[in-house]
Amino acid sequence: MAQIQEKSTPCKGGKRRAKRTQTHLDMTPMVDLAFLLLTFFMLTTTFNKLNLMQLQMPIPGGENPVKGENALTVMLGEKDKIHYYFGYAGDNPEVATTDFSANGIRKVLSSGRVKKNDKLVVLIKATEASRYKNLVDILDEVRITGTRRYALADLQTDDKELLTANIGG
Template sequence: MAEIQDNGGSKKGKGSKQKKMAVRVDFTPMVDMNMLLITFFMLCTSLSKPQTMEISMPSNDKDITEEQQNKVKASQALTLLLDADNKLYYYEGEPNYKDYTSLKETTYTADGLRAILLRKNYDAVKKVEELKQKKANLEITEEQYKEQVADVKAGKNTPTVIIKATDKSTYRNLIDALDEMQICSIGKYVIVDITEGDQFLIDNYTSKGQLSANAVS
């Protein structure tokens, strides 16, 4: 509220100065109003939910048989090796320690890793796009869309991507690789520790096959 203060009443007369009024604005009620507004927005605004990514991690169960561990078909397996200086290597199927050219080098760009994943997962990507269009046309509900997409990603003919990072790779490299899993509708992928054999593949590739395959234990 505004309050007018009188600075004093001098008698009117010739040569007397005009009486001045001081105006003071009281902001105390604004504090209460601000608290009410804050409370209102806190009650009416929904908190943003953190976005999470589902990651399949290898089991620590020692009772898993070797046959169960190797149940992934070699033709469907793609192994990514993340190395220093944003280097990204990959091989399909089983590793070939005798031929250093079996290890390929690519990048994290759209025409690199993404192109490889889209090629191996072409059928699933096409089906997911069709489901997106059906959802946009209101032919299926959101729940139906999620359920059918999960079935497509878990299909028998979809690839399994194995991600292995060296100690010299960065956290950003891993995040970039995981982003491509989502973009390319890869439903089966795991993050595992890199092995001595994988490190040999990288070292042998960079040395153009100068290392001996007998070095792999």
């Protein structure tokens, strides 16, 4: 609250002088209000929204709903290597090896063969030697290249045999 303090001045020569008033402003209520507003806005503000990624999982024990010509199988290997082939392992496809560089899997996912086929599904399979970081990185690459259809799948025995025959590991 504001307080008014009156101060009388001594008279000189018989003249009366007007009384001077000094005001003192108490800033405590205004500071309290400022902190209340600051606290209110801090608590009601959304700082960061979560980014969610839709992920489809194949039906366990079900048949392959995707034809071989519409499948790109990506297998995550050791030492940040990626092995991929078009089709299924039973068709004895040609296995290629790449990595996470700009000319690696991103180039494959943004190639004409992948982009022209609207029904193409990228099947992501992790080997036992791969790391969790590799799975996150491949999901990032799928998102960056705008691939719309992808799924995480289990590594089958056919895939392991194909890797052993073509890569040696």
